[in-house]
């Protein structure tokens with residue numbers, strides 16, 4: 293730990309599970325309830341925009357009733373107290389890292405609480421529904437879509453993520469199944485760039501074999517104790 297200064301953290305749906313937000317691939321998860329092809333691709337949106345908008349309207353409404361859990365709060369504490377470099381790259385589209393107080397957060401798969409105007413390419417904070425085709429607050433066109441990276445679209449800010457990875461001494465993955473690229477490949481890239489790698493997950497993931505160390509358990513327990521450990525080495 294003594295030689296660790298820059299940390300990159302990747303979070304996935306598992307960190308928000310104990311806040312009551314469904315994961316995607318656990319039993320009963322979102323992709324058991326809905327077909328990806330029906331709600332999470334640009335083709336689905338072109339084919340049946342009402343279905344897609346209704347799906348995301350429900351999810352946007354639901355996340356606003358949820359609260360950060362001890363894992364989000366522990367990462368927010370790390371963000372406040374860690375004097376070295378830190379980037380929390382999240383695949384999650386909820387805002388629980390921010391509501392817990394974390395600031396060094398990058399949403400690579402977009403955000404539920406943003407709407408993206410396909411007419412003027414601006415993003416606006418959006419907490420209500422999109423199903424009635426509201427006008428874009430910037431250009432006035434009724435062309436808003438969820439600001440979510442769908443399958444087949446390019447995740448956001450990959451250059452910033454790899455810039456942080458190049459300087460990272462430690463890469464930590466929390467609550468993600470490692471099923472979706474490019475995030476699933478970060479551990480391998482972090483390793484080849486020289487970082488130590490740690491996985492915190494409820495169960496072994498598809499990528500567990502690629503990590504130097506895997507700790508199994510609920511994020512609400514594993515993350516606070518790991519953060520205590522890291523911060524105690526700093527002091």
Ligand code: APR
Pocket residue numbers: 303304305306307309310315316317318321383384401466467468469470471472492493494495496497509510511512
């Ligand atoms: N604590 C820690 N880990 C947990 C917990 C918990 N309480 N509950 C579940 N997990 C773990 C599961 O064991 C699983 O490995 O979290 C992981 C969740 O995996 P997924 O549902 O596949 O979610 P994620 O990895 O974030 O999905 C990646 O897929 O559909 C897309 O865009 C979507 O960003 C998402 C991406």
